[in-house]
Amino acid sequence: MREPGFRTDGTWVGADVPRREDPRLLAxxxxxxxxxxxxxxxxxxxxxxxxxxxxxxxxDLSEVxxxxxxxxxxxxxxxxxxxxxxxxxxxxxxxxxTSMPVLARDKVRYVGEPVAVVLATDPYAAEDGVEAAVVDYxxxxxxxxxxxxxxxxGAPVHDEAPGNVLVDVSLFATEGIDAVFDAAHTVVSVEARxxxxxxxxxxxxxxxxxWDDRDEQLLVRTCTQVPHQVRTVLARCAGLDEKQVRVxxxxxxxxxxxxxxxxxxEIAAAAAARRLRRPVKWIEDRREALTASFLAREQHYTxxxxxDADGAILALEADVVCDMGAYSCYPFTAGIExxxxxxxxxxxxxxxxxxxxxxxVTTNKAPTAPYRGVSRPQYVMVMERLMERAARSLGLxxxxxxRRNLITEFPYRxxxxxxxxxxxxxESLDLCERxxxxxxxxxxxxxxxxxxxxxxCFSERTGYGSGAFAQRKMQVVPGFDLSQITMxxxxxxSVTTGTLSHGQSHETTFAQIVADRLGVPYDKVKIVxxxxxxxxxxxxxxxxxxxxxxxxxxxxxAVKLGDQLRALAAHLAGVDVDTCELDGRGGVxxxxxxxxxxxxxxxxxxxxHLLPKDVGPGLTAxxxxxxxxxxxxxxxxHGCVVALDPGTGGxxxxxxxxxxxxxxxxxxxxxxxxxxxxIAQGIAGALFEEVLYDEAGQPLAPSFMEYxxxxxxxxxxxxxxxxxxxxxxxxxxxxxxxxGGTIGAPAAVLNAVNDALRGTxxxxxxxxxxxxxxxxxxxxxxxxx
Amino acid sequence: MTDxxxxxxxxxxxxxxxxxxxxxxxxxxxxxxxxxxGTHVGCEHGICGACTVLVDGRPARACxxxxxxxxxxEIRTVESLAGPDGELSDLQRCFGxxxxxxxxxxxxxxxxxxxxxxAEEPGxxxxxxREVVASNLCRCTGYQTVVDAVDDCxxxxxxxxxxxxxxxxxxx
Ligand code: FES
Ligand code: FES
Numbered sequence: 038m039r040e041p042g043f044r045t046d047g048t049w050v051g052a053d054v055p056r057r058e059d060p061r062l063l064a065x066x067x068x069x070x071x072x073x074x075x076x077x078x079x080x081x082x083x084x085x086x087x088x089x090x091x092x093x094x095x096x097d098l099s100e101v102x103x104x105x106x107x108x109x110x111x112x113x114x115x116x117x118x119x120x121x122x123x124x125x126x127x128x129x130x131x132x133x134x135t136s137m138p139v140l141a142r143d144k145v146r147y148v149g150e151p152v153a154v155v156l157a158t159d160p161y162a163a164e165d166g167v168e169a170a171v172v173d174y175x176x177x178x179x180x181x182x183x184x185x186x187x188x189x190x191g192a193p194v195h196d197e198a199p200g201n202v203l204v205d206v207s208l209f210a211t212e213g214i215d216a217v218f219d220a221a222h223t224v225v226s227v228e229a230r231x232x233x234x235x236x237x238x239x240x241x242x243x244x245x246x247x248w249d250d251r252d253e254q255l256l257v258r259t260c261t262q263v264p265h266q267v268r269t270v271l272a273r274c275a276g277l278d279e280k281q282v283r284v285x286x287x288x289x290x291x292x293x294x295x296x297x298x299x300x301x302x303e304i305a306a307a308a309a310a311r312r313l314r315r316p317v318k319w320i321e322d323r324r325e326a327l328t329a330s331f332l333a334r335e336q337h338y339t340x341x342x343x344x345d346a347d348g349a350i351l352a353l354e355a356d357v358v359c360d361m362g363a364y365s366c367y368p369f370t371a372g373i374e375x376x377x378x379x380x381x382x383x384x385x386x387x388x389x390x391x392x393x394x395x396x397x398v399t400t401n402k403a404p405t406a407p408y409r410g411v412s413r414p415q416y417v418m419v420m421e422r423l424m425e426r427a428a429r430s431l432g433l434x435x436x437x438x439x440r441r442n443l444i445t446e447f448p449y450r451x452x453x454x455x456x457x458x459x460x461x462x463x464e465s466l467d468l469c470e471r472x473x474x475x476x477x478x479x480x481x482x483x484x485x486x487x488x489x490x491x492x493x494c495f496s497e498r499t500g501y502g503s504g505a506f507a508q509r510k511m512q513v514v515p516g517f518d519l520s521q522i523t524m525x526x527x528x529x530x531s532v533t534t535g536t537l538s539h540g541q542s543h544e545t546t547f548a549q550i551v552a553d554r555l556g557v558p559y560d561k562v563k564i565v566x567x568x569x570x571x572x573x574x575x576x577x578x579x580x581x582x583x584x585x586x587x588x589x590x591x592x593x594x595a596v597k598l599g600d601q602l603r604a605l606a607a608h609l610a611g612v613d614v615d616t617c618e619l620d621g622r623g624g625v626x627x628x629x630x631x632x633x634x635x636x637x638x639x640x641x642x643x644x645x646h647l648l649p650k651d652v653g654p655g656l657t658a659x660x661x662x663x664x665x666x667x668x669x670x671x672x673x674x675h676g677c678v679v680a681l682d683p684g685t686g687g688x689x690x691x692x693x694x695x696x697x698x699x700x701x702x703x704x705x706x707x708x709x710x711x712x713x714x715x716i717a718q719g720i721a722g723a724l725f726e727e728v729l730y731d732e733a734g735q736p737l738a739p740s741f742m743e744y745x746x747x748x749x750x751x752x753x754x755x756x757x758x759x760x761x762x763x764x765x766x767x768x769x770x771x772x773x774x775x776x777g778g779t780i781g782a783p784a785a786v787l788n789a790v791n792d793a794l795r796g797t798x799x800x801x802x803x804x805x806x807x808x809x810x811x812x813x814x815x816x817x818x819x820x821x822x
Numbered sequence: 823m824t825d826x827x828x829x830x831x832x833x834x835x836x837x838x839x840x841x842x843x844x845x846x847x848x849x850x851x852x853x854x855x856x857x858x859x860g861t862h863v864g865c866e867h868g869i870c871g872a873c874t875v876l877v878d879g880r881p882a883r884a885c886x887x888x889x890x891x892x893x894x895x896e897i898r899t900v901e902s903l904a905g906p907d908g909e910l911s912d913l914q915r916c917f918g919x920x921x922x923x924x925x926x927x928x929x930x931x932x933x934x935x936x937x938x939x940x941a942e943e944p945g946x947x948x949x950x951x952r953e954v955v956a957s958n959l960c961r962c963t964g965y966q967t968v969v970d971a972v973d974d975c976x977x978x979x980x981x982x983x984x985x986x987x988x989x990x991x992x993x994x
Contacts, residue, residue: 055918062926065860065900065915069927072859161845239864239872239961240927292863293959323865397913540962541926706921713964714924741869741959749965750956778964 038068049549049559050769053706057560058436059543064800070243070260074158075316079108081306082163082319084153084170086145089181089401090192090692091174093145093152100169101155105140105163109313112153113142116308119597123300123367124512131206132372132577134765137364137404138273139301139308140169145174146194146363147403148735149329154305157315175435175712179401179734183337185358186398203361203371204397208379209453210631217352221343225426227474229802231415231783232727233360236408237746238539240290241301241485243324243354247316251761253486255282260289262539263577266368266513268569270299275308276690282307284469286567289539293718294407295331297329328736332728336374342423343390348431348438352390353808355382355419359412361397364404364666368513371397374405376509380410384420385451385462385496385672386442401734407579410497410779414719415494421784422802424789435788436470457496460672461760465696466494468758469674472694478678486680487815488691489793493784496672499699499773500585502664511764515576517663520590522551524656526642528623529561532594535575536587537566541711541775543583546703550588550769554595555602556621557634570765573659581773584703586662593660602657605640606632608649611615628732662768669764671772673697675716675781678747679789682806686812688724688790697777698760701770708774709757715778717752722779723786723804725751829890833858834902841890848892849873852899858950860900860930864959871958874931881931881938881957900966903937913937913975920970924962931958935974944980948973 061067084096091100098110121134141152155166178191186194186201193199218224243257255277261267264284272279289296302319310317321330340355359374366373369681374581375395383391424442440463444451447459469492476491498505503516521533532551538544544564565571576582599619607614610627617627624633638656640647645654678692695712702708729737738744763770783804790811791800799814801807826841833856840855849866852858852875864872866885871969873884876898903911914937918921923929939954940946946954951972955965 040866056921058926059918059923060910061931062923062929063910063917064908064929065858065903067860067926069859071853071863074854074857103886161843212888237961238925238927239870239959240862240925241864279845289925291925293961323867323870542924710921710924710963710967713966714962718961719963740867741865742867746961748956748959749952749969752965754966754969755964 038084041197049552050701050703051705052549053704054549054559056542058542063437068247069240069288069290070258070628071320072467073245073258073287075245075247078316078318078766079158079313080160081309081317082155082160082167083151083302084155084167084172086141086148086150086477088145088174089148089179090177090194091145092177093141093143094173094175096153098153100171102165102306104124104166104169106159106164107155108158109156109309110153110166111309111720113138113140116305117236118304118308120545121274121301121367123318123365125369125370126371126510126512131204132741133203135195135197135203135365137301139304143776147401149325149403150363151301151305152190154309156309156313165805173206181356181401181730181732181734186400189229190396194401198399201399202401203365204375204395206376206379207394210243210392210450214352214354214390214392216345217390221351222346223344223427223430224341225344225423225430226341227418227419227426227802229338229422231334231336231804232722233332234408234722235330235332235727235728235744236293236295237295237329238291238295240318241321241323242296242302242330243320244303244306245318246310248311248314252282255307255311257284257303258287258295259284260301261303262292262579263299264537264567264569265535265575266577267299267303269358270367270682271304271307274304275311283570292539293409294411294579297315297577298331298369298406305519318807323737328739329403331366332362332403332408332721333405334415336412338415338419340419340423342427344427344431346431347666348427348433348441350386350388350442353383353388357393359397360400362400362401362404363401366404366406367405368511370511371399372509373407374412378416379506380453380455381413381498382416382420382654383443384417385443385494386420399691402730405628409715409718410776412779413497414722414783417493417780418784418787418804421493421788428431436466436492439466443494445522452791456667457507458668458764459762460496460670461698461762462494462496462672465672465674465698465760468760469676469694472756472758473676473678473692476692478692485683487683488795489680489789489791491677491785491788491790491792493675493781493788495781496582496670497777498668499581499582499671500664500767501582501668502586505667505668517661518575518587518590519573519659519661521659523571523659524598524634524638526638528557528638529563530555531565532591533565533572534587534591535572536578536583539578541578541583542633542704542707546584546587547591547709549703550592551595554592555599556619557623572761583776584771585767585773586664588661588703588771590662592768593599593662594658597658597660598656600752601658602634602637605637609640609647647680648666665766669767669772671699671777673777673781675785677785677789679786679793681790681793681815683815686808686815688806688811690720690786693753693755695755695778695781696758697773698762699777700762700764700772702759702761703710703769703771705759707758711774712757712778713755716755716777717747719779719782721747723783724806727805827832827890829956830893831889831897832945833897834899842888842889846889847885848889851889852884858899858901859899862930864927869934869959872928872931874934874958876934876938879938879941881935902931912978916971916975919968920971920974922963922967927962927982928958932960936975940972940976940979944976946976951976
């Protein structure tokens, strides 16, 4: 690991500079949404459905309005908002459009669905108000599992989708694939289920909204990863112009995808603020966050792969069913998981023939949103299980089987019509294996413990440009990002970005990028993010797009501004612009003299009569960036050593190594932080966390007592090794680093557990890995010894 | 909710008189009545530790206490760690240097947890520190750098104590 501190070679990119975010956050002086208090502010609380599936026969709020402190209460009819609708441009047989009302109307579709909103002078009174609501239901049979959804026996979740299927795509189907399977030396299969998980930002969702009469604008401070999307949806739902809505984002305590879709509560609270002409705050409590927020990851894979006798993969086939819960999220739709899995499952391997069916089913459970990694933790796990299975059945070494199949020549055009840019697939595997071996880890048993080692190899497409998102056929196509840069008259710089940090350190990393492009000290660069009035347009932060796309836009804007500064210097010095260069320390070299930016900026603002005739005053530039082609691929290999406890079936992680390649690391320590945090979330999904429901659709994990979030006692130290394959088509060579940790961890842990179980005849393919299955697998083994 | 109780609290050495409902939690009083928003609330049921403050020097969950329960105690929040001029404490600086925070939402809780623990156990080993760090949740860091930060702070404090003792010894 590099030592913290400033680089001395004059460049900021690649240096572990102190984070700009840290001083305020360490001093307890950050400003998170619940830290905001406004005069006359009301507090919102939601009346939520107690039924998983029912007709809403009546919502009686008359008692609520009598509760001391309660000022108002609205049901769907009372707020009168349009629905939230996310669409795919796909034919009817592939996609069934459904809508999500802001407050439930006519019908409820999951326990916790918002039915009414109560506004009171303090949050305790708002909760008292919620207690007083009387809601009548006519229960319907709940559709709780994917199997029940596909059986479509009772009332469907949405009338528009009688079979409870919202997305159904069959893709690729390489010609002759059946013959390949028939003739193959070996065919292995895997059936895997992955548990429903909560992305679980430690700060729950929340909003403070108020109507500003002077600006004629609804000012919405909300913790979202996608402020412009919230503006659009709120404007549409409430019938406002976009300019009548301003969305700003304060400090955010994590998001991980859960906040990259538009939430119903933020729309309802903002609409209530407009209606009542009083500020309204809503802070989600943990119970709501665990039961009624956006969830993810509940998938079922039936997959098989054909191999030749040498372990070369010949064909891959998968059927992927994703349980998307009750509603399609905006803007991604219920297609988010199945479309990701279907498009990208072949991953890092040279798969010559591929066929996949991906489905999104709807059930009476809380809806889903993208969660860090989106489907990749799942399909990587399935691919890695297929590799392990093939190795076992062919009697080959599992790492050699991977080596036999890894993509090594770039750019590589996959069977899935995606072009992979250069990466270090093989190199990362070799290094990971070497590190573990050099540390002395090898599979062995020690008294009372059974040890196993597991690996996972993967790449993750990051920085999806509009072209890549267009392949998904979303009606709303994210991709580009815009940056505006302005130099003030003292030579300091501010840069807008449409991405926004919720822990990823953009104030630091974007400043590093711009400082290098312009040649100014990094602390003279200020980043402006999370404000729809100050930022023309932006897609927000998700899909590891911020540094790749937003960082490239900021970089391009800085280059443009640099050109302006050079032109101005050339004019003032009376030389040709081509002879002028940024000097890397806050000035322009023009012929034999250097003009400091401060001098140029003073001319631009205070002595504009000196400017060339065709140049306007001020120093500002705007640039946009969109990743061309198919995006860029970060890659990694994870290696994990586990010990199983035969007495309890428990899994202890003894060692974890991650060899990652995200291209140029703007701030290596931040990259490591992303990897470690991601790995912790991946381990959480592999071993601990699952959102469970009973057969009536009641959530079984409404608090941290039941939903087991791992602590420092369960998450191991992670050794990280960096490889660097710079990306040729982002401005800074960066490839994105936000999600990889989460993607690789479940497969590595699962493979390690299976390695430890070798000889018991038991192979486990699903997560969270059931302790009882490990216990049962080891029990006879114990007796025999 | 209409009945209100007079409560006197000592927070960061300052005395406050409050008229609050008896059911108001210490976390809410600190954050919303006193404006000390550095103490965060992540679960309101005692598990996440984001609300950790010191009550008479001991780490406690401010979401599980009613303000009225701690009238005679000394309460310290994250706002008390930095010096009067805003200079960060050694513990806070260690968190920054080790990248022990990302979003920073859990950070005040970990800082107060560590502050209380190191005062009691200045000789704690890394393993003991890890055990204590395991009382709070962080969703961003994977904990390793939090443990590193606390461990480094403990070693630096021990080293400077030793240096002070050595100096005292040599001047005697
Ligand atoms: S908010 Fe107090 S422990 Fe979570
Ligand atoms: S830094 Fe985000 S929860 Fe700990």
